[in-house]
Amino acid sequence: MVKIVIDPGHGGTDSGAVGNGLQEKNLTLNIVKKIGNLLAEYEGVSIIYTRTDDRFVELSERATIANRAKADFFLSVHINAGGGTGFESYIYNGKVSSAAIAYQNVIHQEIMKSIGNVNDRGKKRANYAVLRETNMPAILTENLFIDSAGDAAKLKSEQFLLQVAHGHVEGIVKAFGLKRKVAAQTQTKTNVAPTQLYRVQVGAFADRKNAERLAEELKKKGYPAIIV
Ligand SMILES: [Zn+2]
Numbered sequence: 696m697v698k699i700v701i702d703p704g705h706g707g708t709d710s711g712a713v714g715n716g717l718q719e720k721n722l723t724l725n726i727v728k729k730i731g732n733l734l735a736e737y738e739g740v741s742i743i744y745t746r747t748d749d750r751f752v753e754l755s756e757r758a759t760i761a762n763r764a765k766a767d768f769f770l771s772v773h774i775n776a777g778g779g780t781g782f783e784s785y786i787y788n789g790k791v792s793s794a795a796i797a798y799q800n801v802i803h804q805e806i807m808k809s810i811g812n813v814n815d816r817g818k819k820r821a822n823y824a825v826l827r828e829t830n831m832p833a834i835l836t837e838n839l840f841i842d843s844a845g846d847a848a849k850l851k852s853e854q855f856l857l858q859v860a861h862g863h864v865e866g867i868v869k870a871f872g873l874k875r876k877v878a879a880q881t882q883t884k885t886n887v888a889p890t891q892l893y894r895v896q897v898g899a900f901a902d903r904k905n906a907e908r909l910a911e912e913l914k915k916k917g918y919p920a921i922i923v
Contacts, residue, residue, distance in 0.1 A: 698740075700768070772835075777842070792832055
């Protein structure tokens with residue numbers, strides 16, 4: 696079982712970066728929930744969230760959640776600010792395992808592939824608390840700039856946020872060699888091709904409404920989705 700902690704940056708009284716009518720804390724939670732739901736389609740993975748609703752969680756508490764769970768991997772999702780454009784990823788700038796470097800390489804690459812025409816700001820290293828205090832390989836992603844009009848327009852698109860989530864998941868799948876669960880198939884007499892069925896787990900959400908909203912969202916995009 697691969698234990699993965701997914702951490703939506705900020706929350707509650709800490710909105711994170713703001714701009715163009717967007718708040719970082721809401722975008723990170725949205726993306727992380729999408730990541731969790733996509734990851735739930737894979738075998739042998741257990742997902743732990745540092746928050747699933749709009750609440751304040753201390754940085755060291757986020758690391759403690761991962762350390763206590765003896766997680767195999769920690770992923771923190773953020774949105775950038777400060778007048779640039781594009782995507783960048785971080786690992787700790789102190790001593791890290793070779794696994795941490797390898798995971799950053801593959802996850803960064805898969806995100807860039809998934810998000811299309813976005814400026815690649817590179818694979819970076821920094822002394823961020825959640826990277827420093829976690830005992831396992833950890834990565835932090837900065838997904839575009841909330842205060843740049845072009846980036847913000849992308850961040851307002853649910854389809855783009857799904858691509859961001861998808862890229863993170865493809866990277867994690869490659870990093871840990873995860874195998875997709877056998878897709879639930881609709882047995883019909885008309886012998887239609889089996890379709891990928893997305894299961895939206897209510898347990899991962901603060902309330903059932905959120906699960907229903909995501910199921911609706913997936914349906915709109917043409918994916919059959921059920922709530923379990
Ligand atoms: Zn942030």
